[in-house]
Amino acid sequence: MTDLYYIEDDPDIACTVKEYLEQKGFAVTICATLAQAKHALKMHVPVLVLLDWNMPDGRGDSMCRWIRGGWKELPIMFLTVRGDSSDIVFGFENGADDYVVKPFALEVLYSRILALLRRAGNVSEQYLSCGGFRIDQNRRSVFGSSGEISLSAAEYQLLLYLMENKGKTVTREKILEQVWDVNGNYVNDNTLTVTMKRLRDKLNQPSCLKTVRSVGYRMEDTI
Structure with a gap:
């Protein structure tokens, strides 16, 4: 299986995305806080990180900078609740590779994940x-x-x-x-x-x- 981390504090959204992606052959680990995600990354590096913008213990842009400090090529996709262009630009400036605006169709998310992985390759192996x-x-x-x-x-x-x-x-x-x-x-x-x-x-x-x-x-x- 191809494993990815989904950093999301909304359990309903997280479970829906997890169930769908696991049907597509991914192994999905849900992290409900940034602290939990940091601990998980120290233990194991996935092929991709899905990152919500607003988390209970911080913002996605700070998490993105933290990831880039240790894993420069690890693919990161922001999931933002708003189509605010300033958030999107700010996310890219802090190291995101792609983004999807909520609410999103699961098929669209899946296709964007595949496209990002094709561009990045299996970076986790390094x-x-x-x-x-x-x-x-x-x-x-x-x-x-x-x-x-x-x-x-x-x-x-x-x-x-x-x-x-x-x-x-x-x-x-x-x-x-x-x-x-x-x-x-x-x-x-x-x-x-x-x-x-x-x-x-x-x-x-x-x-x-x-x-x-x-x-x-x-x-x-x-x-």
């Missing part, structure tokens, strides 16, 4: 998230709650491999094979120990990075 940290694979950048984190090439590859296997315990042998030996660079076991220590220090000893004693490591969501 982002990996875990425990409040995220990787932008296209830019080879790592971000935490306080901004971008500078990592060496080995530290980045180690974190990337762990995030690609989020929720799984990976052995030290497998990490050495995939992160170093795959490039034909023989290293000893101490190299992983040192690199892991440096990575943990730069991530401020994150609780999401677990040591599985005598086996290896595991990344898992903790927030």
Whole structure:
């Protein structure tokens, strides 16, 4: 299924859109507040965000700016209750890719979603998230709650491999094979120990990075 987030505080509208889009093959997660949506995005990045303009804890334009701060290419579609051109222009200025004015026909919304996804592609695949940290694979950048984190090439590859296997315990042998030996660079076991220590220090000893004693490591969501 193709997953998307629908940020909407009206339960009737949200449920109607969710039921329709799920019949079309989408997996829809409804977020009733901006805070809930931010938490969901830190855990997982969908292929698209549907964003209502007026929310109980803020406006859609502020949410759009927040999303763009971490996921620059993630498609965002505003759903605005008014056809006010100033709202629409303001939305685009803050990073929206498209908009639909309420009330809207579900068929129209569906066709606009498909068109936007065709233009954007599956952007969500470039982002990996875990425990409040995220990787932008296209830019080879790592971000935490306080901004971008500078990592060496080995530290980045180690974190990337762990995030690609989020929720799984990976052995030290497998990490050495995939992160170093795959490039034909023989290293000893101490190299992983040192690199892991440096990575943990730069991530401020994150609780999401677990040591599985005598086996290896595991990344898992903790927030």
